[in-house]
Amino acid sequence: xxxxxxxxxxxxxxxxxxxxxxxxxxxxxxxxxxxxxxxxxxxxxxxxxxxxxxxxxxxxxxxxxxxxxxxxxxxxxxxxxxxxxxxxxxxxxxxxxxxxxxxxxxxxxxxxxxxxxxxxxxxxxxxxxxxxxxxxxxxxxxxxxxxxxxxxxx
Amino acid sequence: xxxxxxxxxxxxxxxxxxxxxxxxxxxxxxxxxxxxxxxxxxxxxxxxxxxxxxxxxxxxxxxxxxxxxxxxxxxxxxxxxxxxxxxxxxxxxxxxxxxxxxxxxxxxxxxxxxxxxxxxxxxxxxxxxxxxxxxxxxxxxxxxxxxxxxxxxxxxxxxx
Numbered sequence: 001x002x003x004x005x006x007x008x009x010x011x012x013x014x015x016x017x018x019x020x021x022x023x024x025x026x027x028x029x030x031x032x033x034x035x036x037x038x039x040x041x042x043x044x045x046x047x048x049x050x051x052x053x054x055x056x057x058x059x060x061x062x063x064x065x066x067x068x069x070x071x072x073x074x075x076x077x078x079x080x081x082x083x084x085x086x087x088x089x090x091x092x093x094x095x096x097x098x099x100x101x102x103x104x105x106x107x108x109x110x111x112x113x114x115x116x117x118x119x120x121x122x123x124x125x126x127x128x129x130x131x132x133x134x135x136x137x138x139x140x141x142x143x144x145x146x147x148x149x150x151x152x153x154x
Numbered sequence: 155x156x157x158x159x160x161x162x163x164x165x166x167x168x169x170x171x172x173x174x175x176x177x178x179x180x181x182x183x184x185x186x187x188x189x190x191x192x193x194x195x196x197x198x199x200x201x202x203x204x205x206x207x208x209x210x211x212x213x214x215x216x217x218x219x220x221x222x223x224x225x226x227x228x229x230x231x232x233x234x235x236x237x238x239x240x241x242x243x244x245x246x247x248x249x250x251x252x253x254x255x256x257x258x259x260x261x262x263x264x265x266x267x268x269x270x271x272x273x274x275x276x277x278x279x280x281x282x283x284x285x286x287x288x289x290x291x292x293x294x295x296x297x298x299x300x301x302x303x304x305x306x307x308x309x310x311x312x313x314x
Contacts, residue, residue: 003157004279012285016292031285032224032293056306070186125158130166131185134288138170139186141292145299152210153307 009125013133017119020140021112032141039067039112039144043105046151052095055150063150064104065093067143071111074132078118160279167273167287174294175266186295193221193266193298197259200305206249209307217304218258219247221297225265228286228293229272 016031023038024030043051043064051061069090076083096104115136122129170185177192178184197205197218205214223244227235250258269290276283 002160004160004163004284006156006158008279008281009158009163009284011281012288015285016288020292032289032296056303056310123156127162127166130158130163131169134166134170134291135185137288137292138174138295141295142186142299145296145301146303147299149210149300149303152212 006123006125009130010119010122013137014116014119016137017116020137020144033144037144037148039108039140040105042144042148042151043108046154048096048098048101050151050154051101053154055153058150059094060147060150061096061101061104062091062094063143063147064108066090067140068104068108068111070139071108071115071136074136075111075115075118077132078115078122078129163279163284164273164276167291168270170291171266171269171273174291174298191298191302193262193294193301194259196298196302196305197262200308202250202252202255204305204308205255207308207311208248209304209311212300212304213248214301214304214308215250215255215258216245216248217297217301218262220244221294222258222262222265224293225269225290228290229265229268232272232276232283232286 018024019029019031019033019038021039023033023036023041027035043060046060048061051064052059069085069087073085073087076085093100093104119133125133172179173185173187173192175193177190177195178187197214200214202215205218207213223241227239227244247258273287279287
């Protein structure tokens with residue numbers, strides 16, 4: 001049976017996950033985003049009023065909370081916490097005040113750190129968990145692309 | 155266990171890749187997209203005029219060509235390319251006529267099929283090519299998210 005080293009998968013996954021949120025410090029290290037295009041930099045320059053502005057029937061605040069809750073949900077799954085969450089709840093935030101926007105961004109940061117730790121400590125990647133991990137990156141990238149396009153309309 | 159079954163990994167990569175392009179299969183759960191939201195279904199609904207409409211300094215045609223270009227180049231890297239890529243060339247297309255748009259969509263399908271073949275032929279998965287495979291998924295997902303927003307803006311403009 002042909003195999004892949006667990007550490008190779010964890011390392012590759014962690015690099016892509018980090019780029020998605022933190023971006024990369026130099027152009028040479030970029031894998032798929034432009035410089036300063038990660039989640040944190042993108043949301044860091046948007047204020048609560050902009051995040052609450054309706055664009056294409058949604059808001060940046062809504063996409064941010066949706067992406068965050070997806071992270072939390074799948075992190076729970078990777079940690080064998082199978083509580084059922086009503087995922088429709090992920091779209092409940094539409095507009096935010098400055099304090100709520102700061103709290104939401106801080107919550108994204110906390111959830112990101114939690115998922116990073118989950119990836120690093122997982123030493124038993126298998127069929128389900130690999131799908132979930134790649135789904136986390138793909139889902140966040142999808143909403144990052146949407147958010148950055150919405151931000152251009154502001 | 156300190157290893158992953160190669161077949162498990164390949165199966166997972168293909169599940170997410172297929173969902174990104176073809177959408178999630180009927181009757182099965184989806185990993186990260188809503189139903190009918192893959193690249194092909196998204197682009198199929200758009201005319202050449204739609205994808206050539208400039209929204210915030212860009213077009214759907216531009217994002218589509220860029221995403222296709224990335225697929226082709228990363229597959230070349232997986233297959234041993236070492237010379238650097240001039241990524242600015244991926245943004246040369248801005249507008250298309252119907253013939254060019256059909257050609258671009260067909261090109262996207264061919265590039266996707268090329269990625270499927272490229273992944274299937276990998277003998278040894280390591281940190282580098284795993285990263286490239288996940289990057290193909292992430293990069294396409296990113297531009298799919300952008301394209302769907304541009305599409306909404308185009309449709310909104312048409313209706314107002």
